[in-house]
């Protein structure tokens with residue numbers, strides 16, 4: 001049946017859902033609105049353009065006209081959707097020529113999230129940046145090229161903070177990371193984070209923990225921290241996290257969940273069945289505990305796009321919840337995690353056991369064996385795996401992928417020793433570190 005489908009937001013979730021719908025539905029009219037200049041750009045590549053790893057800016061972009069032609073959709077950029085009238089089934093949007101309306105049969109919200117960037121006292125926005133959009137990247141890049149900064153302060157030691165540090169360091173800029181927490185990278189536990197912190201020290205990155213930014217002095221070039229300490233920096237990057245864009249949904253009286261993101265059901269419908277939502281703006285269930293969870297990563301956005309397009313096509317394929325598998329490069333280290341950390345399990349008051357292993361990426365005697373740290377958190381009674389963490393120089397991505405698959409397949413710790421993962425000296429050991437981790441965890445169950 002031919003329908004008119006309106007999509008708000010045209011990047012990871014919005015562009016993907018448009019392409020997915022078109023694969024199954026050749027008739028419907030699909031219109032994408034984005035308030036920015038660009039659609040379908042690669043947010044994940046932004047830090048690497050700053051560090052000149054990605055040399056060509058165009059490689060991050062998908063030309064609008066090409067997208068329209070390839071998928072038979074209409075794209076309206078620089079057009080911000082400002083209201084939803086659910087009764088009349090139309091949206092209101094604003095562009096240079098004024099305020100307009102467009103009707104819909106089905107509406108899909110993929111407005112993403114915005115970087116958290118409080119107006120700290122004394123801030124100078126010429127030398128303080130966030131990295132979330134192409135214009136944000138261009139502004140940071142232009143500053144670096146023009147002003148040739150020697151020092152940078154990065155406030156926030158999460159994903160984006162870490163990726164920015166590595167890329168600024170590659171340009172010869174001396175970096176200081178500041179974070180309120182006890183350790184960097186909340187996706188891993190403190191013991192795993194200590195490996196990352198040692199590596200940052202090796203790379204001569206300064207790390208200030210358990211301290212927050214309070215305000216700026218000296219025209220934004222001095223950061224005054226919560227303790228009163230001062231840090232001078234030619235540029236500052238605020239990597240303080242993100243906030244889901246829910247204003248449009250909440251003003252239309254769609255439910256917002258307890259994580260602050262848009263409530264969705266298993267088919268990604270909001271509390272209005274004609275309005276779907278996906279990506280960084282939505283709350284889904286946690287894969288392991290079924291509790292509400294908000295995860296801002298590219299995989300959930302892509303999977304949810306498929307769930308929505310299938311549902312529009314009459315197929316009831318349910319979204320099974322988010323595990324939150326994440327991986328990133330921190331200089332020479334790979335850092336990855338899936339599911340829960342000790343902190344999130346403690347917050348949920350869920351009893352757990354944990355085991356950590358320091359192993360090698362492959363047989364010790366074969367050249368290039370590197371240290372590898374693995375950790376799992378699990379139910380002490382039945383061995384259900386709640387979370388996995390992997391840090392290492394080589395082979396950490398492979399082990400993370402195996403453990404994430406194990407969690408999704410609902411394997412328990414007693415299944416891990418039985419996984420046949422393939423062995424030759426350059427790749428692993430006849431007893432892979434995953435097997436060893438499983439033996440260790442199983443023994444803990446046996447001893448109860």
Ligand SMILES: Cc1cc2nc3c(=O)[nH]c(=O)nc-3n(C[C@H](O)[C@H](O)[C@H](O)COP(=O)(O)OP(=O)(O)OC[C@H]3O[C@@H](n4cnc5c(N)ncnc54)[C@H](O)[C@@H]3O)c2cc1C
Nearest residue numbers: 009011012013034035043044081111112279280296297298
């Ligand atoms: C620097 C960076 C690096 C990242 N690296 C990784 C990574 O390595 N791995 C990973 O899994 N994830 C990564 N992510 C996260 C990933 O990019 C997001 O999870 C994903 O883009 C979410 O897709 P989305 O469609 O929900 O939102 P977005 O891709 O942010 O798109 C939302 C779009 O909606 C538009 N919009 C908002 N409101 C309106 C409105 N009212 N009207 C019209 N348009 C509107 C916005 O302008 C924006 O273009 C990274 C993100 C950033 C910023």
